Amino acid sequence: MNNTRLTLYFPPDLTCKAFTYDLVKEYDWKINIIKASISEGQEGRLLMEVDTSSEKLKEGLEYLSNSGIEVKNLEKQVYIDRDECISCGACTGVCLPGALEMDKNTWELVHNPEKCIVCGLCESACPIGIIKIGF
Template sequence: MKKRVTLTFPQDTVQMPVTYRLAKDFNIAANIIRAQVAPNQVGKLVVELQGDIDAIEIALEWMKGKGILVSLASKEIVINEDICVDCGLCTGVCPTGALSLDPQTFRLKFTRQKCVVCEQCLPACPVQAIATNF
């Protein structure tokens, strides 16, 4: 079973080795999709958890008990083609290649299957044609 979650760490729990504990204590593989973590600051981690569904649920409860805010990451990227100017700035920050420019037409091409919803493309878009949808 796979489950994508967003973890928000309070300042006092940023130093906790969460992915290590997930693997060692709960036998869960954690694929980090996006991380914004710094000492003495609130941290965010988008992670895909893979393992037994019961173990994942127990691990999520353990994290909540440690003060970590857990929310399901059910967002997806949406591109407003009426606003998009096909500048390609978003393609430079897309880590998976989900966003690319068609070499024939020079129009933006979005491959949804490759997208991990890291949201790095949102601030890169100068005309705000990219958004997230729940």
């Protein structure tokens, strides 16, 4: 079995369809939804953990792709060399889900992996190049 972290991006015309139901019923995906941002008629995003066999994972991903849903695998992680951080806050300004923030008491950088969608924007925003995205 696999435990895979995925983000699904729904175009506006697809947000009202029951894709997760199909993934559970037809593709045997055991889904743990971590974060959902879906409104009918607008773009939607679903962050989830999936537990299923490799074969069923592949089949479900093909189903989503054929349905026009973009999927990103979140196996990659953000690595920050905290010893070198100068607490400038530049990375927090580009982090849309709020995974990076400055601690209001210590002004040290805090990274919340559960909010991170591994978009990579912080990597290029850091002026001293101490944020890396990798496996």
